[in-house]
Amino acid sequence: MTNSIEDMTLKAEVILVTGSNTSECHPVIANYVREAVMKNGAKLIVVDPKRIDLVDYAEIWLQPKPGNNVAWINGFMNVIINNNLHDEEFINEHTEGFEELKKVVERYTPEYVEEITGIPAEKLEKAAKIYGEAKAASILYAMGITQHSNGTDNVKSLANLAMITGNIGKEGAGVNPLRGQNNVQGACDMGGLPNVYPGYQPVDNEENCKKFSSEWGASCNINKGAPLTEIPNLVEEGKLKALYIMGENPLVSDPDLNHLKKCIEKLDFIVVQDIFMTETAQYADVVLPGACFAEKDGTFTNTERRVQRVRKAVNPPGEAKDDLTILSMLAEKFGVKYSNNPEDVFEEIRKVTPQYAGITYKRIEENDGVCWPCPDEEHPGTPILHVGKIARGKGLLTPIENKPPVEQPDEEYPFILTTGRRYEHFHTATMTRRARALNYYSPEPRLEINPEDAKQLGINDGDEIIVKSRRGEVKTKAMISDRVSKGVVFGCFHFSEAAINVLTLHALDPVAKIPEYKVCAVRIEKA
Amino acid sequence: MSEELVKLKIDGQEVEVPRGTTILQAAKKLGIRIPTMCYHERLTPIGSCRMCMVEVKDYDHPVPACMTPVEEDIEVITDSDLLFEIRRNALKLMLLNHPLDCPICDKGGECDLQDLVYEFQIDKVEFQEKLPNKGLPEYATPFIRQWADRCIMCLRCITACREITGRQAIDIVGKGWDARVAVVDEEACKSCGECLFVCPTGALTDKLCNIKGRLWTYNRVQTTCGYCGVGCQLELNVYENKVIKVTSKNGVGPNKGSLCIKGRFGYEFIHSEDRLTKPLIKKNGDFVEASWDEALTLIKDKLTEIKEKYGPDSIYGLTSARATNEENYTFQKFFRSVIGTNNIDHCARL
Ligand code: SF4
Ligand code: SF4
Ligand code: SF4
Ligand code: FES
Numbered sequence: 001m002t003n004s005i006e007d008m009t010l011k012a013e014v015i016l017v018t019g020s021n022t023s024e025c026h027p028v029i030a031n032y033v034r035e036a037v038m039k040n041g042a043k044l045i046v047v048d049p050k051r052i053d054l055v056d057y058a059e060i061w062l063q064p065k066p067g068n069n070v071a072w073i074n075g076f077m078n079v080i081i082n083n084n085l086h087d088e089e090f091i092n093e094h095t096e097g098f099e100e101l102k103k104v105v106e107r108y109t110p111e112y113v114e115e116i117t118g119i120p121a122e123k124l125e126k127a128a129k130i131y132g133e134a135k136a137a138s139i140l141y142a143m144g145i146t147q148h149s150n151g152t153d154n155v156k157s158l159a160n161l162a163m164i165t166g167n168i169g170k171e172g173a174g175v176n177p178l179r180g181q182n183n184v185q186g187a188c189d190m191g192g193l194p195n196v197y198p199g200y201q202p203v204d205n206e207e208n209c210k211k212f213s214s215e216w217g218a219s220c221n222i223n224k225g226a227p228l229t230e231i232p233n234l235v236e237e238g239k240l241k242a243l244y245i246m247g248e249n250p251l252v253s254d255p256d257l258n259h260l261k262k263c264i265e266k267l268d269f270i271v272v273q274d275i276f277m278t279e280t281a282q283y284a285d286v287v288l289p290g291a292c293f294a295e296k297d298g299t300f301t302n303t304e305r306r307v308q309r310v311r312k313a314v315n316p317p318g319e320a321k322d323d324l325t326i327l328s329m330l331a332e333k334f335g336v337k338y339s340n341n342p343e344d345v346f347e348e349i350r351k352v353t354p355q356y357a358g359i360t361y362k363r364i365e366e367n368d369g370v371c372w373p374c375p376d377e378e379h380p381g382t383p384i385l386h387v388g389k390i391a392r393g394k395g396l397l398t399p400i401e402n403k404p405p406v407e408q409p410d411e412e413y414p415f416i417l418t419t420g421r422r423y424e425h426f427h428t429a430t431m432t433r434r435a436r437a438l439n440y441y442s443p444e445p446r447l448e449i450n451p452e453d454a455k456q457l458g459i460n461d462g463d464e465i466i467v468k469s470r471r472g473e474v475k476t477k478a479m480i481s482d483r484v485s486k487g488v489v490f491g492c493f494h495f496s497e498a499a500i501n502v503l504t505l506h507a508l509d510p511v512a513k514i515p516e517y518k519v520c521a522v523r524i525e526k527a
Numbered sequence: 528m529s530e531e532l533v534k535l536k537i538d539g540q541e542v543e544v545p546r547g548t549t550i551l552q553a554a555k556k557l558g559i560r561i562p563t564m565c566y567h568e569r570l571t572p573i574g575s576c577r578m579c580m581v582e583v584k585d586y587d588h589p590v591p592a593c594m595t596p597v598e599e600d601i602e603v604i605t606d607s608d609l610l611f612e613i614r615r616n617a618l619k620l621m622l623l624n625h626p627l628d629c630p631i632c633d634k635g636g637e638c639d640l641q642d643l644v645y646e647f648q649i650d651k652v653e654f655q656e657k658l659p660n661k662g663l664p665e666y667a668t669p670f671i672r673q674w675a676d677r678c679i680m681c682l683r684c685i686t687a688c689r690e691i692t693g694r695q696a697i698d699i700v701g702k703g704w705d706a707r708v709a710v711v712d713e714e715a716c717k718s719c720g721e722c723l724f725v726c727p728t729g730a731l732t733d734k735l736c737n738i739k740g741r742l743w744t745y746n747r748v749q750t751t752c753g754y755c756g757v758g759c760q761l762e763l764n765v766y767e768n769k770v771i772k773v774t775s776k777n778g779v780g781p782n783k784g785s786l787c788i789k790g791r792f793g794y795e796f797i798h799s800e801d802r803l804t805k806p807l808i809k810k811n812g813d814f815v816e817a818s819w820d821e822a823l824t825l826i827k828d829k830l831t832e833i834k835e836k837y838g839p840d841s842i843y844g845l846t847s848a849r850a851t852n853e854e855n856y857t858f859q860k861f862f863r864s865v866i867g868t869n870n871i872d873h874c875a876r877l
Binding site: 005029038186188216221226241275296301303307320321328329342346 | 571690691692693717719746748749750751752753754755756757758759760763765769770780781785786787788789790794796797798801802803804805807808809814817819822823824825826827830831833836837839841842843845846847848849850851852853854855857858859860861862863867868869870871873874
């Protein structure tokens with residue numbers, strides 16, 4: 001996120017929420033959005049194929065057909081430029097590429113966008129003006145924007161929109177991705193990625209390679225690793241033999257599950273470190289019992305880049321151990337000494353991660369968390385990015401064309417399936433399904449379907465149905481809901497017995513390698 | 528933006544605050560405490576309890592500090608015999624209907640009402656009415672118990688449900704002596720527990736866990752929620768190595784005390800019977816319990832063998848968006864420096 005949670009809501013004049021079912025996935029942020037609308041009179045624009053809860057508070061709701069985000073974003077820019085609502089000063093001073101961008105968005109007139117997305121032209125125009133006229137407008141987005149085969153394009157387009165209106169580097173503005181899992185941000189910051197060391201320092205760079213090799217007393221590999229979505233291919237090609245999984249459950253969360261399972265069975269050796277016997281752990285050769293957040297000390301970094309403390313409250317059950325202890329024990333077997341004291345490790349992190357250099361446990365304690373970048377111990381931390389200057393010097397405006405989703409509905413598979421989360425559950429639900437309070441509300445998987453479609457198919461609420469895609473089928477129950485539009489159905493991926501990802505498609509965004517979860521074509525039959 | 532400033536005096540001290548500030552906020556700026564009950568930082572002032580009454584020179588009547596905006600040159604008095612009596616009577620009114628069952632109340636020890644009653648030295652309830660017992664009605668969510676008799680009608684819960692969560696699941700029902708907080712829209716409740724969080728008394732209590740400890744017998748550990756990326760700050764309430772409740776602190780963390788159902792009521796998995804407690808090794812298709820040493824030695828032998836035979840890039844490590852920074856750091860360090868591969872990723876994209 002470029003801005004902090006409080007800033008992007010309570011300081012904003014206009015809030016644009018897109019591809020984020022905020023009330024379900026980030027409930028406390030939804031509270032802030034509501035507070036901004038109800039108490040500060042902020043105007044809320046929602047752009048989402050689904051009638052999400054926040055629509056009730058919106059000044060205007062645009063309902064595009066799933067998977068054509070670039071079109072409406074370009075449409076916004078078209079209206080803004082034509083009405084002279086862009087911020088010329090900011091564009092000249094802080095960005096480059098405006099003329100090229102202008103040429104592309106020129107074609108995305110509200111009428112043309114209506115053709116592609118189904119959003120009525122006058123509604124698009126109205127919403128774009130609301131955004132463009134605001135002194136400070138923030139954008140909040142989540143997986144509904146990124147989980148597409150052109151997810152990177154979507155994100156860049158939103159950045160274009162924010163930049164041409166000068167909504168970067170100031171209060172109440174910014175482009176703010178809401179991160180899903182509690183420490184996704186931290187896992188990325190710490191170099192839990194195939195191409196970068198901690199602090200996003202590229203691995204395929206001699207200097208970095210040298211630096212980390214000497215820091216760790218080893219010789220690091222200068223070749224980038226493969227992203228996890230390429231694991232199935234690597235296994236098939238015989239290049240991958242062993243998998244070590246710490247606290248993840250890819251056999252429910254990953255796309256095209258049937259294929260993945262077959263691949264995983266081919267591996268020589270699998271280690272899973274987790275707190276439960278997950279679907280993935282079943283396939284392991286060795287399972288190590290881990291500790292949950294309540295049983296360890298350390299830090300998490302939240303979606304606003306705020307580094308906060310995790311504190312141990314109870315002991316792990318039986319012989320279970322926290323991951324840090326397990327890793328240090330394993331390292332010892334390899335003849336290497338690793339500290340299992342979180343604060344010591346954090347001190348090492350600070351040393352090699354420039355963004356974290358000024359953060360200490362003590363400062364976290366004293367300041368209710370510290371937002372990175374924080375280059376030294378005098379620095380207060382950075383709740384808002386790009387103030388005064390865009391991080392890369394000048395913000396690059398990238399002209400982008402709309403690309404329709406890879407898989408379009410057709411006669412055989414007439415519905416668009418989109419997937420997501422539900423309020424009560426979390427990711428693959430290994431934790432939430434074991435909490436009575438959360439299971440009480442969503443004890444079973446459901447597929448949301450529009451009342452008109454349901455009527456046509458002769459399906460009633462709660463009926464058992466079979467959902468088929470080109471890749472597999474899943475049995476589930478119907479939930480009649482006018483939150484989804486005609487021709488669209490919505491399923492969540494929390495439930496392993498109706499693992500929706502059996503249906504989804506392995507079409508990846510070429511840059512970010514994110515699977516296209518939001519759009520695939522399906523057929524629905526009564527069971 | 529330049530804000531218009533207003534100058535005033537509180538208890539003889541001068542203070543300057545932006546126009547629109549309430550007397551309560553201005554006093555806070557000076558470090559002067561005015562007792563309150565229904566007022567809550569995150570909510571629009573309610574003005575139902577009259578605990579915060581103050582005198583203003585040249586005003587006809589005392590006014591509620593939580594709702595009255597400052598005016599140029601006013602002189603406020605926050606403590607006097609008259610105010611003490613007004614506040615004492617306001618408390619007595621609250622107690623009319625409130626049983627003094629502190630010894631069996633979950634809230635005992637951190638109850639605003641209990642504290643104020645003590646402060647104002649009310650040792651007997653003069654006009655306690657024999658009212659019909661309201662009992663334990665069905666509440667909006669099965670995870671909260673409503674003790675209707677303990678309710679002092681401050682309306683914080685209703686205001687929080689409307690303003691913070693936007694649900695409007697509860698409201699006042701009935702009139703006069705019969706008036707009470709009740710569920711008006713069962714479907715609307717999201718079990719966020721915001722009403723429970725703001726209730727100053729024991730009228731709403733946590734019902735999820737059947738182990739109950741007194742406040743001073745358990746530990747509160749502040750930590751970060753383990754579910755979503757908002758990173759709400761919460762307190763795990765621990766009794767004999769068991770999490771029995773989750774609470775939160777007003778104004779603390781990005782959530783400022785708010786939580787959702789997952790953070791507030793989703794802690795039971797911690798002590799689930801399904802937790803893994805021993806290392807397991809698969810032998811002939813079945814998992815067999817093993818010692819740590821045995822399991823780790825096997826991992827070391829296997830990974831070394833595979834690395835020697837197929838090279839370091841034949842090994843892949845999935846780290847976790849749920850693990851701490853320190854664990855993630857150590858995991859990638861292990862893979863990069865000991866195994867020698869950059870084949871590391873996690874579920875960020877999913
Ligand atoms: S739990 Fe939340 S939604 Fe339910 S009544 Fe209380 S405040 Fe309202
Ligand atoms: S239930 Fe609690 S918060 Fe609600 S009115 Fe009664 S005392 Fe106040
Ligand atoms: S309490 Fe809810 S909103 Fe807050 S971090 Fe936890 S899951 Fe997210
Ligand atoms: S605190 Fe002001 S009226 Fe209750």
